[in-house]
Amino acid sequence: MFGLKKPTDTREHTPSYYAATANNATRYPRLEGSISTDVVVVGGGFSGVNTALELAQRGYQVVLLEANRIGWGATGRNGGQVIGGIGHGHERFRRHVGQAGIQAMYDMGVECVDIIRDRVSQYKIDCDLTMGYMDVALKPSHMRDFEEEKQHMEDMGYNHQLELLDNHQVRDEVGSEIYLGGLLDRTGNGHCHVLNLCLGEAAAATSHGVQVFEQTRVLKLQQGAQPIAHTEKGQVNAKHIVLCGNAYLGNLAPKINRRILPANSSVVTTKALTGEQLHALIPNNLAICDPRTALDYYRLTADGRLLFGGLSNYTGREPNNLFDTMQHKIVKVFPQLKGVELEHGWSGQMGIGMNRMPQLGRLNGNVYYMQAYAGHGVAPTHMMARITAEMIAGQAERFDIFAKIPHWPFPGGQLLRTPSFALAMMYYKLKDELF
Ligand SMILES: Cc1cc2nc3c(=O)[nH]c(=O)nc-3n(C[C@H](O)[C@H](O)[C@H](O)COP(=O)(O)OP(=O)(O)OC[C@H]3O[C@@H](n4cnc5c(N)ncnc54)[C@H](O)[C@@H]3O)c2cc1C
Numbered sequence: 492m493f494g495l496k497k498p499t500d501t502r503e504h505t506p507s508y509y510a511a512t513a514n515n516a517t518r519y520p521r522l523e524g525s526i527s528t529d530v531v532v533v534g535g536g537f538s539g540v541n542t543a544l545e546l547a548q549r550g551y552q553v554v555l556l557e558a559n560r561i562g563w564g565a566t567g568r569n570g571g572q573v574i575g576g577i578g579h580g581h582e583r584f585r586r587h588v589g590q591a592g593i594q595a596m597y598d599m600g601v602e603c604v605d606i607i608r609d610r611v612s613q614y615k616i617d618c619d620l621t622m623g624y625m626d627v628a629l630k631p632s633h634m635r636d637f638e639e640e641k642q643h644m645e646d647m648g649y650n651h652q653l654e655l656l657d658n659h660q661v662r663d664e665v666g667s668e669i670y671l672g673g674l675l676d677r678t679g680n681g682h683c684h685v686l687n688l689c690l691g692e693a694a695a696a697t698s699h700g701v702q703v704f705e706q707t708r709v710l711k712l713q714q715g716a717q718p719i720a721h722t723e724k725g726q727v728n729a730k731h732i733v734l735c736g737n738a739y740l741g742n743l744a745p746k747i748n749r750r751i752l753p754a755n756s757s758v759v760t761t762k763a764l765t766g767e768q769l770h771a772l773i774p775n776n777l778a779i780c781d782p783r784t785a786l787d788y789y790r791l792t793a794d795g796r797l798l799f800g801g802l803s804n805y806t807g808r809e810p811n812n813l814f815d816t817m818q819h820k821i822v823k824v825f826p827q828l829k830g831v832e833l834e835h836g837w838s839g840q841m842g843i844g845m846n847r848m849p850q851l852g853r854l855n856g857n858v859y860y861m862q863a864y865a866g867h868g869v870a871p872t873h874m875m876a877r878i879t880a881e882m883i884a885g886q887a888e889r890f891d892i893f894a895k896i897p898h899w900p901f902p903g904g905q906l907l908r909t910p911s912f913a914l915a916m917m918y919y920k921l922k923d924e925l926f
Pocket residue numbers: 533534535536537538539556557558559560561562563564565566567568569570571572573574707708709710735736737738739740741743755756757758788800838839840841861862864865866867868869870872
């Protein structure tokens with residue numbers, strides 16, 4: 492029998508494959524007392540840790556405040572797929588950002604993966620980073636989309652080779668009969684142990700002088716020329732504040748909170764499989780994803796498990812029967828794994844915006860924010876962190892491109908926005924089944 496282990500202290504990492512195999516047990520202190528700094532960053536996921544690191548590399552004094560543990564949120568719980576590209580449907584924003592803006596967003600979609608590669612090599616971060624990724628098609632329209640996508644990427648100057656695979660070739664890469672083909676990128680995208688990546692990046696940030704505090708929730712912001720972040724037992728006086736709490740930020744900044752919905756996604760890992768089983772599933776160790784709204788995403792782990800994720804619901808809550816639900820999903824893709832034992836299972840929340848583009852901007856002169864990467868944030872967070880650091884350092888060009896993209900609050904207010912979004916998503920799920 493297996494069941495979900497609930498954390499005894501919600502301020503510790505959620506029990507997961509990542510938490511069980513984290514290779515850095517550094518504990519950072521809680522903030523007690525009053526300190527001053529150039530920039531205070533709120534939230535210790537990829538967005539916050541990388542903002543702190545980028546700023547410290549530019550010579551700023553930085554304090555990073557995390558309510559729980561570094562990597563506690565979506566960052567330390569996700570599917571580990573390192574995928575380039577920032578947001579979707581850039582053409583919709585041509586009148587806001589122009590051709591140069593569209594090209595810049597595309598280029599940043601490539602740079603964001605390079606940042607991760609550079610971090611791993613510069614700071615020797617042990618996080619199983621492996622290149623190789625494939626989108627898989629479940630119906631003919633997916634294949635048509637992949638053809639268009641390949642052409643578009645090539646027209647924009649993508650510097651990695653993309654291969655379109657037919658229904659025979661796709662079986663050489665994934666041991667499942669359900670796919671009609673795939674779009675394979677052997678070198679541009681990949682996967683990694685995300686909690687170890689984030690912990691390594693936090694260690695890198697501290698090596699540049701960033702002061703990190705864990706289990707230190709920001710309870711109130713005092714905005715203005717000299718903003719202050721108030722915590723339970725202290726406060727940080729700063730020149731700038733950067734909010735990186737994403738789906739977990741809650742009402743600390745209601746204006747940006749209204750622009751996202753926290754959606755739940757869940758991940759499980761099997762017990763370690765044999766070398767033969769692993770080879771039969773994904774012989775070239777790719778990360779794999781399908782294009783549906785309620786998609787499957789999966790990969791192998793460095794210690795020989797299948798890690799399988801799916802967007803389970805849009806209410807922000809974890810399903811009660813997580814292992815049963817996920818086992819059903821796994822067997823649909825890999826019937827040969829019927830009865831396979833699952834060992835870890837967990838869920839996390841991601842911030843989803845209405846237009847499926849990351850949101851970043853300025854709230855009030857010197858308060859900045861970034862959020863809403865939906866299920867595609869591992870690499871893009873690194874880019875948003877870099878351009879926010881550029882902005883604070885006086886280079887507004889790349890920040891302004893994203894800041895020009897319009898975002899709207901979800902209709903329905905606090906009470907109704909979740910049910911209305913759940914309904915909209917049901918519609919898209921149904922559309923996925925029909926067309
Ligand atoms: C289950 C799941 C699977 C996913 N799979 C993938 C994937 O395979 N590939 C991909 O690219 N993306 C994936 N994503 C999305 C990706 O994980 C996120 O977009 C990304 O990690 C967001 O990082 P973040 O730093 O912005 O937010 P988070 O990682 O959520 O971090 C926010 C942090 O802010 C802290 N915080 C909030 N409020 C306060 C406060 N008041 N004071 C102090 N701290 C505060 C929280 O404790 C939290 O640690 C997935 C997401 C989930 C949930």
